[in-house]
Amino acid sequence: MFKKLFFLTLLTFITVEVFSADYTFAFGYLKNSSKDKSYDYLEKVFSNSLVSSFKGRDIDLLRASEIESELEKKDLKLLYEYSEDQLIDLCDIIDADYFMYGSFIPLDDYYVRLVISIYSRNTDELFTFETIGKLETEIFSLIDTLSAVLFNAASSRVYYKKDVIADNSKLSIITNLEASEMNEMYSVFMGSNFEISTVQSTDLENSVSSDELQYFYDLISSKNSLKKLKDSELKKETNFIYGSWMDAAQSQQTKQDNNYINFYYYDYPESKKKALENLSKSTKNNDYLLIIHFNRSRTKSFVRCIDFKTGNLIWMERNITADKESKKKYKSKIMQQTDEIIKHFYLTSSSIPEEEEKK
Amino acid sequence: MKKIFITVFILSAITFCSTPQGVKYLKNPVSARSSIAVIIDCPNDIKNVVMAEFLKKGYNVKAVNASDMYTLSDVFDINDYSRLAYRNSEILSGQKLYENVYKMHIYNFESNKADMLNEMKNKWQVNYLILLELSDWKKISWARAIDLNSMELIWVENYPTKYKDTLDDVVTYFISSMSAK
Numbered sequence: 029m030f031k032k033l034f035f036l037t038l039l040t041f042i043t044v045e046v047f048s049a050d051y052t053f054a055f056g057y058l059k060n061s062s063k064d065k066s067y068d069y070l071e072k073v074f075s076n077s078l079v080s081s082f083k084g085r086d087i088d089l090l091r092a093s094e095i096e097s098e099l100e101k102k103d104l105k106l107l108y109e110y111s112e113d114q115l116i117d118l119c120d121i122i123d124a125d126y127f128m129y130g131s132f133i134p135l136d137d138y139y140v141r142l143v144i145s146i147y148s149r150n151t152d153e154l155f156t157f158e159t160i161g162k163l164e165t166e167i168f169s170l171i172d173t174l175s176a177v178l179f180n181a182a183s184s185r186v187y188y189k190k191d192v193i194a195d196n197s198k199l200s201i202i203t204n205l206e207a208s209e210m211n212e213m214y215s216v217f218m219g220s221n222f223e224i225s226t227v228q229s230t231d232l233e234n235s236v237s238s239d240e241l242q243y244f245y246d247l248i249s250s251k252n253s254l255k256k257l258k259d260s261e262l263k264k265e266t267n268f269i270y271g272s273w274m275d276a277a278q279s280q281q282t283k284q285d286n287n288y289i290n291f292y293y294y295d296y297p298e299s300k301k302k303a304l305e306n307l308s309k310s311t312k313n314n315d316y317l318l319i320i321h322f323n324r325s326r327t328k329s330f331v332r333c334i335d336f337k338t339g340n341l342i343w344m345e346r347n348i349t350a351d352k353e354s355k356k357k358y359k360s361k362i363m364q365q366t367d368e369i370i371k372h373f374y375l376t377s378s379s380i381p382e383e384e385e386k387k
Numbered sequence: 388m389k390k391i392f393i394t395v396f397i398l399s400a401i402t403f404c405s406t407p408q409g410v411k412y413l414k415n416p417v418s419a420r421s422s423i424a425v426i427i428d429c430p431n432d433i434k435n436v437v438m439a440e441f442l443k444k445g446y447n448v449k450a451v452n453a454s455d456m457y458t459l460s461d462v463f464d465i466n467d468y469s470r471l472a473y474r475n476s477e478i479l480s481g482q483k484l485y486e487n488v489y490k491m492h493i494y495n496f497e498s499n500k501a502d503m504l505n506e507m508k509n510k511w512q513v514n515y516l517i518l519l520e521l522s523d524w525k526k527i528s529w530a531r532a533i534d535l536n537s538m539e540l541i542w543v544e545n546y547p548t549k550y551k552d553t554l555d556d557v558v559t560y561f562i563s564s565m566s567a568k
Contacts, residue, residue: 198539202493207520208527211543215412224540226504226533227497232428232518236493243486292487300487303494310501312538359408 053182054090054122055079056129058142059108067134070163074132074142074171081175090124098122110147112154112257119149126182138163144174146181147257155181155344157188157252176378188252190342193333193373197315200227200307200336204241204321207234209362213320216358216366225311244319247332248297249341301339308336316342320369326361331369345372410545416567417515417532417542419445424507426451427519433554437519440558444566449513501538508535515541517565521557524550530561 058074060067075092082089096106102121110118110129119127130144140163145156157177161170180187199222205213214224228234246254274282291299308314319332327350333343350364354371358364417423423446427437441448507513516533525548532542542565548557 200497202497208529208545211529211531211545212410214531214540214543215410218412218414218540218543223537226501226538226540229531229540230426230500230504230516230518230533232426232520240489243489289484292491293484296487296491299491300494303491303498307494307498307501310498310505360410363410 050086051125051182052088052090052123053082053178054095054119054124054127055092056095056106056127057092057108058129058144059131061131061133064134067132070132070140073167077167077171078128078175078178081171082179085179090122095122115147115154115257116149116152119147125149128178134163135160140170142174144178146178148182148186151186152257153186153246154255154257155186155188155253156255157181157190173378180377185345185347186254187345187377188341188343189345189372189376190252190340191335192376193316193343196221196223198223198225198313199316199318200225200311200314201318201320202228202236202241202244203234203319204236204238205234205362207232209326210234212360212362213366216363216370220370222370225314227307227311227317238321238324241319241321244321244332245330247319247334247341247344248300249334249339250297250301251338251340253341254344304334304336304339322362322365326365329365329369331372343372348372408545409547410543411564412543413565413567414539414541415534417517417565419566420447421514422447422449422512423515423517424449424451424511424513425517425519427521429521433521436554437521437558440555440562441517444562446562449511451507451511451513504533504535504538519558519561521554522548524548524552528557528561530565532565 055075055078057071060071072092079089079091092106099106099121104121107114108129108131110127115127119125125148127147127149128144130142132140132142134140139160141158141160143156143158145154147154159174159177161167161173163170177188199217201213201217201224203210203213210228214229217224228236246256248255304317307317314336317334317336320329321331322329329348330346331343331348332341334340335342348365348368350361350368351371354364354367357367423441425438425441425448427434429437438448504516507516514535516535518531518533520529522528528546528548530542530544530546531540533539534541544561544564546557546560546564
């Protein structure tokens with residue numbers, strides 16, 4: 029009797045382990061941001077097609093219609109746009125690990141511009157990207173590309189790569205390595221025919237610590253961004269009170285505070301864009317800014333890459349680890365990691381084979 | 388049996404006591420008679436020995452101190468900005484504001500430094516910036532060269548300092564390595 033019960037329990041555990049999905053991905057509607065209502069039908073087409081493209085993977089999928097029914101039970105509606113606080117609540121209500129929403133605008137010649145956001149409940153991160161694709165006969169290839177981008181962004185690597193990094197590009201690298209370690213990294217980049225700019229390479233000591241480099245984990249650019257929501261709180265606005273009761277010094281101070289917060293907070297994407305333009309100009313024909321953070325044992329890294337020409341974030345990836353080939357090629361862990369990073373230069377989100385999550 | 392034991396012991400000793408590996412990449416040699424600025428952070432008497440070695444090999448050495456090339460922490464303490472960010476952000480997320488200030492500071496710092504390097508090239512006719520760090524036995528002595536015309540790194544080298552190496556030996560080694568001789 030006990031023996032049977034034991035085997036039954038064991039079988040149940042095994043069944044749950046084998047057949048349970050890795051995570052739940054919920055799909056909202058994509059809002060038609062144009063005034064032309066004849067495109068409204070695409071709101072559902074995009075959403076449902078993306079759900080279909082995800083089928084066959086070990087993921088629980090929630091269609092927009094299913095989310096609507098779930099929300100109706102609580103007298104709520106599925107919205108097109110969500111504030112950062114609302115996203116957290118929504119994912120709790122529908123019990124989703126990821127929620128996708130966004131908008132589109134039809135352009136000339138059957139092209140369409142899509143802005144898509146993916147919120148991760150576990151990491152509390154919001155990734156937004158913009159892409160342009162063609163409708164009509166090429167809509168299926170657009171859906172496949174979007175599907176690959178979404179799937180990779182929702183992987184443990186939080187992977188997004190818009191473009192390849194061309195051979196012979198000039199790179200500006202900001203990293204947390206010590207000076208002699210930086211030489212190891214530089215030697216691999218230079219040996220692979222990449223040019224290294226003066227950024228950080230002209231310092232006797234690297235003053236950017238590991239903790240400080242973590243600030244570059246989330247980046248905002250005009251067309252795509254990765255934000256940690258708990259820290260960002262961009263929704264709040266600061267009201268500075270002016271009045272006749274203020275003396276000249278107080279008034280001056282308030283104006284300075286206002287300018288300061290605008291420059292570094294509300295207008296930060298624009299301020300940053302100008303700073304990067306200056307940096308590219310002064311370091312002569314720079315192509316890319318790479319942020320490379322190595323972990324303490326130098327066996328893992330995360331990368332962010334900004335294209336100087338467009339000012340856009342074109343690559344984000346974490347948990348990069350060297351493969352066997354790189355380990356065979358170099359003894360140094362830093363050189364192995366750098367070699368692996370270079371291999372990723374030539375891939376894009378939609379060109380790489382998707383890596384299934386292994387739990 | 389005894390031989391095998393001794394061999395294994397020696398091999399293990401070599402593995403555990405071995406010095407770090409050297410690394411080198413030279414894109415273009417920096418030939419003698421080039422106009423260079425050498426940046427090294429060490430006492431003046433040692434600095435003199437290093438400069439003398441470069442002069443002996445025929446380089447046109449321009450007088451630039453390490454203090455002329457401020458490192459980030461020397462300019463001011465970035466943590467001061469943390470206090471400023473929090474003071475101004477009672478309503479906002481102070482941490483986020485501080486992070487943005489820090490990121491912007493890094494971009495501007497690198498930009499200003501590049502402007503200064505351009506000035507070094509144009510005003511003082513320096514063609515190459517040489518960075519050196521000399522370390523004791525078993526540690527890594529390292530060097531880099533930056534071409535100020537293309538604003539590009541052209542040479543990197545890590546040299547594990549040997550037991551018998553003198554200061555002259557290491558500097559001479561680096562000079563012949565960067566000039567590809």
